[in-house]
Amino acid sequence: MAGGNPVQSAQNPPAVVASPALVHGVCTVFPRSHYTAEARINVSFIDKDGTRIDLQVAEGDNLLDIAQANDLEMEGACGGSCACSTCHVVVEDPDMFDKMEEPSDDENDMLDLAFGLTETSRLGCQVLMNKELDGLVVRLPAMTRNLQASDFEGK
Numbered sequence: 505m506a507g508g509n510p511v512q513s514a515q516n517p518p519a520v521v522a523s524p525a526l527v528h529g530v531c532t533v534f535p536r537s538h539y540t541a542e543a544r545i546n547v548s549f550i551d552k553d554g555t556r557i558d559l560q561v562a563e564g565d566n567l568l569d570i571a572q573a574n575d576l577e578m579e580g581a582c583g584g585s586c587a588c589s590t591c592h593v594v595v596e597d598p599d600m601f602d603k604m605e606e607p608s609d610d611e612n613d614m615l616d617l618a619f620g621l622t623e624t625s626r627l628g629c630q631v632l633m634n635k636e637l638d639g640l641v642v643r644l645p646a647m648t649r650n651l652q653a654s655d656f657e658g659k
């Protein structure tokens with residue numbers, strides 16, 4: 505093979521590089537041209553086993569997309585359209601909860617259906633990360649309503 509890179513050739517293609525969204529610890533759900541180290545925001549999830557997962561995300565990412573991109577157990581049955589409660593999260597710090605935008609009426613209606621509703625419950629798909637929420641910690645409730653994405657097909 506004259507002049508070619510002996511490591512990267514048709515017979516020996518370069519190794520597949522994992523999507524940044526799949527690299528544990530750094531979530532870049534939607535690639536953004538302005539995404540820089542300064543733009544990273546810290547968010548932590550506490551899963552149903554009590555394990556804490558610390559992540560860095562970009563402004564505008566929502567908690568459902570972040571959880572699913574990192575293989576956390578969040579169903580998101582309606583695909584983030586605020587029509588179920590399977591993305592229910594509990595914000596650990598009430599002060600951080602107060603920094604969030606108020607939930608919409610639709611979100612409150614769905615939260616009323618959630619198991620284990622608390623004073624600091626939110627729907628993950630409705631919470632967009634921003635710099636004010638740097639350090640946010642949310643807990644995944646032990647149970648959610650038993651809805652699945654297939655329940656929303658054709659609707």
Ligand code: FES
Pocket residue numbers: 568579580581582583584585586587588589590591614627628629630
């Ligand atoms: S995914 Fe259904 S309300 Fe969030």
